Amino acid sequence: MINITFPDGNVRQYEDGVTALDIAKSISEGLARKVLAAKVNDQVMDATRPITKDATLQLLTWVDTDGKATMWHSSAHLMAEALEALYPGVKFGIGPAIENGFYYDIDLGDRAISDEDLEKIENKMKELAKQNNSYDRKEVSKADALQYFNDKEDQYKLELIRDLEDGKITFYSQGNFTDLCRGPHIPSTGFIKAIKLTSIAGAYWRGNEKNKMLTRIYGITFPNQKELDEYLALIEEAKKRDHRKLGKELELFTFSENVGLGLPLWLPKGAMLRDRLVQFLQKAQIDSGYLPVVTPHIGNKKLYVTSGHYEKYGKDSFQPIETPEEGEEFMLKPMNCPHHCEIYKASPKSYKDLPVRFAEFGTVYRYEQHGELHGLTRVRGFTQDDAHLFCRPDQVKEEFIKVIDLVLHVFKSLSFTEYVAQISLRDQEDRSKYIGSEENWNLAEQAIIESAAEKGLNTVIEYGEAAFYGPKLDFMVKDALGRKWQLGTIQVDYNLPERFELEYIGADNQKHRPVMIHRAPFGSLERFIAVLIEHCAGKFPLWLTPTQVKILPISDKSLDYARKVGELLKKAEIRAEIDERGEKIGKKIREAELAKIPYMLVIGEKEAADEKVAVRRQAKGDLGTMDIPSFIEMIQEEVDQRKPFE
Numbered sequence: 199m200i201n202i203t204f205p206d207g208n209v210r211q212y213e214d215g216v217t218a219l220d221i222a223k224s225i226s227e228g229l230a231r232k233v234l235a236a237k238v239n240d241q242v243m244d245a246t247r248p249i250t251k252d253a254t255l256q257l258l259t260w261v262d263t264d265g266k267a268t269m270w271h272s273s274a275h276l277m278a279e280a281l282e283a284l285y286p287g288v289k290f291g292i293g294p295a296i297e298n299g300f301y302y303d304i305d306l307g308d309r310a311i312s313d314e315d316l317e318k319i320e321n322k323m324k325e326l327a328k329q330n331n332s333y334d335r336k337e338v339s340k341a342d343a344l345q346y347f348n349d350k351e352d353q354y355k356l357e358l359i360r361d362l363e364d365g366k367i368t369f370y371s372q373g374n375f376t377d378l379c380r381g382p383h384i385p386s387t388g389f390i391k392a393i394k395l396t397s398i399a400g401a402y403w404r405g406n407e408k409n410k411m412l413t414r415i416y417g418i419t420f421p422n423q424k425e426l427d428e429y430l431a432l433i434e435e436a437k438k439r440d441h442r443k444l445g446k447e448l449e450l451f452t453f454s455e456n457v458g459l460g461l462p463l464w465l466p467k468g469a470m471l472r473d474r475l476v477q478f479l480q481k482a483q484i485d486s487g488y489l490p491v492v493t494p495h496i497g498n499k500k501l502y503v504t505s506g507h508y509e510k511y512g513k514d515s516f517q518p519i520e521t522p523e524e525g526e527e528f529m530l531k532p533m534n535c536p537h538h539c540e541i542y543k544a545s546p547k548s549y550k551d552l553p554v555r556f557a558e559f560g561t562v563y564r565y566e567q568h569g570e571l572h573g574l575t576r577v578r579g580f581t582q583d584d585a586h587l588f589c590r591p592d593q594v595k596e597e598f599i600k601v602i603d604l605v606l607h608v609f610k611s612l613s614f615t616e617y618v619a620q621i622s623l624r625d626q627e628d629r630s631k632y633i634g635s636e637e638n639w640n641l642a643e644q645a646i647i648e649s650a651a652e653k654g655l656n657t658v659i660e661y662g663e664a665a666f667y668g669p670k671l672d673f674m675v676k677d678a679l680g681r682k683w684q685l686g687t688i689q690v691d692y693n694l695p696e697r698f699e700l701e702y703i704g705a706d707n708q709k710h711r712p713v714m715i716h717r718a719p720f721g722s723l724e725r726f727i728a729v730l731i732e733h734c735a736g737k738f739p740l741w742l743t744p745t746q747v748k749i750l751p752i753s754d755k756s757l758d759y760a761r762k763v764g765e766l767l768k769k770a771e772i773r774a775e776i777d778e779r780g781e782k783i784g785k786k787i788r789e790a791e792l793a794k795i796p797y798m799l800v801i802g803e804k805e806a807a808d809e810k811v812a813v814r815r816q817a818k819g820d821l822g823t824m825d826i827p828s829f830i831e832m833i834q835e836e837v838d839q840r841k842p843f844e
Contacts, residue, residue: 201252218245219385222257232259234384235268242268244335244382260421270295272333272372272383273323273390273419274302279375280322281415285309290377291354291403291412297682298429299418303401305354311413316395319415323393330388331373335381340364343378354403390419392426396433400569407567436679441731442573448736448793450727450744451574460571460578462724467744470773472723474742476559479583479719482607486600488557488585493537495561499527504697505536506633510666516565530563535691535716538586539698542712547702552712553589553597559723560584574728581723587715588700591641594713598649598671598688601717605673605686608719612730613739613842614685616676619655621646622663632666638692642713643669645690667693668716677733685726689716736794737816741837747774748790752783752802759806763799763826770830791816797833 199211202221212221218236222229222245236245237256242264249255258265274293281288281304291303311319338346340359346369347355355378359367370379372387384390395417403409420426437443445451450468457463464472480490499518502508508515511532518527531537538556547554561581570576589597609617623643624632632639646669650657664670670689674682691714694700704710720726730738740746747767751760760776767774777786783800790798798814805811811829813821824832 200249202249203252203254205254205256212249214250215248217248218243218255218257221255229257233257234259234262234265234389235382237264242382244333244385246332246385247335247382267295268382269384269389269419269421270300271381272387273393273417274300275333275370275372275375275377275379275383276323276326276387276390277319277395277415277417278302278304278377279326279373280319282375283326284319284322285311289352289354291401292358293377299396299416301414301416303403303412303414305410305412311398311415313398316398316415320393320395320417323390326373327387327390327393329373330386332386333370333372333381333383335383336369336371338367338369340367343367343369346376347378389421392420392423394418394426394430402567402569405567432679436681436732439679439732439735440573441575441728444731444736445573445728450731458578459568460566460576462574462577462579468727470744471738471742472727474744475720475723475727476583478611478742479608480557482604483555483557483585486555486604487553488555491538491541491556491558493531493534493541493558493560495531495563496528497531497537499529501536501540502529502532505533505539505694506667506697507533507536511564514564514566516563531560532562532564534558534560534562534582534584535586535694535714536698538584539694539700539714542586542588542700543698547588547712549590549702549704549710552702553587553593555585555587557583557585574724577724580725583718583720583723585717587717588695588702588712589715590702590704590710591713594641594645594690594715595649595652597715598645598690599653601688601715602649602653602655602671605688605717605719608686609673609675611840612733612742614675614677614733617656617685618674618682619650619657620663620672620674620684621650621657621659622665622670622672623659623661624664624669625662628662632664634667634693634696639669642690642692646671646688665689665691667691670716675729677729678735679732683729685721685729686719687717687721690714691716737796738794739840739842740796740833741840743794743796744773745775745793745795746772746833746837747797747799748786748793748795749774749776749799749801750783750786750790751776751778752800754780755803756801756806759809760799760801763801763811766826767830770834772830772833787814799829 200214201209202212203209219230219233222233233245235258236243237258238249239253260266271294278290278293285306289305293302343359344356358378368380369376370381370383395415397416399414400411401414403412449465451465452463454463515532516530518529520527541556559581561579563579566576566578587597624639650671668689668691670687672684673686675685676682695711695714700712701709702712749760749764751757764774764776787798794816796816800812800814810823810825812823813829815821
């Protein structure tokens with residue numbers, strides 16, 4: 199007999215070799231029908247695999263993240279089975295679960311799949327799902343695995359197998375399809391009730407531009423049609439909120455192939471929005487004791503070799519630029535932190551001078567692959583709201599907590615009310631990708647864990663997500679559609695001060711190393727603005743929006759008064775525009791609504807004679823007539839209170 203410990207601490211005994219599915223059935227048949235996989239000793243496994251020793255057990259259903267991931271990975275295999283039936287000879291790359299659904303990379307040779315073919319593939323998947331075929335796991339030798347896929351002439355699977363260790367290779371089969379896979383999978387295809395293939399894209403094999411471009415098919419599945427319908431409705435809303443679409447409609451930013459892919463051009467209204475965000479954070483930083491600095495867009499390659507960034511990110515950076523001086527190489531700046539280390543070194547520091555907080559809105563450059571570029575969320579040139587704090591070891595926790603407060607101030611001011619703080623630590627098994635001593639890493643990780651606990655943050659721990667030079671706290675924010683975005687990061691770093699030989703004179707009159715804290719509440723202006731656009735559907739809060747008021751004269755007879763109103767609003771520091779076109783007032787109102795202007799002032803001859811304005815609120819309609827001072831007071835109150843968008 200073996201002991202099985204459940205999440206609530208309850209312990210039950212079962213026979214050696216029992217499966218998680220057997221255990222679920224012993225509790226209730228209804229539960230067993232919902233079990234997709236199991237977490238055994240914190241490892242996600244097939245619910246049908248035998249458990250042979252004492253273990254902790256969590257039964258995973260659709261409500262669990264790992265349960266969804268298991269079903270979606272199994273759905274990728276189901277799609278592959280359908281593709282092989284419809285397109286004999288198709289070759290397969292990889293088919294993982296992703297945050298929402300799954301994909302499979304395939305090679306159809308000289309054939310092609312279009313969006314019109316997706317319904318046919320969906321129907322085949324539904325037909326196969328109804329067969330309720332089990333997902334069967336089989337351990338195979340490396341030789342047998344190579345032989346199987348050599349017979350199928352599938353060069354992609356052969357390449358993957360060559361990288362695997364003999365004795366650790368598994369196949370999964372369902373119906374007439376067998377795939378190389380380490381699993382886990384759901385018990386059978388019958389759990390998959392609702393299917394939607396969402397899009398087709400291109401993807402280089404193994405993410406390398408030198409390799410062949412494969413066809414990537416995305417999809418998502420659900421245990422019932424109702425949840426799929428709700429998801430598709432959410433997708434349609436997301437399309438309406440797409441920051442690329444709204445960015446064009448609201449005239450915020452553009453891209454030009456002549457300038458270069460992934461290099462955004464900010465249009466006047468977008469620049470105003472961006473500047474206002476910068477001013478907002480600059481004020482908060484000055485109030486918190488930060489000092490502004492400015493560093494160049496390039497740096498000597500030696501700088502990034504010293505920091506370790508060249509070794510870790512050299513291949514993702516723009517290649518070094520040679521100068522007329524032999525042996526001299528410069529790079530477009532991939533990071534701001536090495537520059538800030540040099541600023542710290544520019545003058546001697548005493549323990550009384552610390553902490554020192556340097557802040558910069560610094561533009562950095564990284565060479566993202568063409569296929570990974572996406573609007574403002576994935577670009578090659580972006581501006582970080584970067585700051586680096588240099589402090590004594592005894593100040594780390596206090597400074598870290600102050601940074602948390604600043605990040606939460608930003609989120610509150612912009613109506614991001616739901617978030618989880620992800621504590622990103624080292625990989626527990628592979629330490630080779632990190633620099634620095636074990637002692638310093640332990641100190642840094644402990645400081646983050648304690649600070650998050652002291653602030654009462656809702657946290658999750660993710661191993662293997664730390665930066666190469668230190669652990670970090672990443673804020674995972676939910677937008678209005680429930681999607682998660684990583685915004686805001688704080689990192690503790692004992693390593694760069696060591697590499698750059700940073701020092702301060704302590705109270706003992708000896709030299710000591712400061713600790714460095716990296717932080718960026720926005721992350722990058724580009725990505726933050728993209729998320730903000732989609733979060734508020736382009737309806738920015740009044741304090742932030744580029745144009746707060748649109749003045750709409752009904753005819754030329756009220757134009758002079760409209761201009762007078764515009765001047766009064768300008769003096770009150772209210773951002774207003776006058777629509778002087780000879781269009782009908784209905785059209786002017788509709789276009790101002792579509793442009794998501796918060797307030798519209800309709801001015802006719804009566805308003806001009808009474809020196810008043812007829813006020814309209816975006817999406818709410820007529821608010822009645824006001825005199826100018828009352829309107830200005832209303833606007834200023836809303837701005838001062840930083841009321842959220844509605």
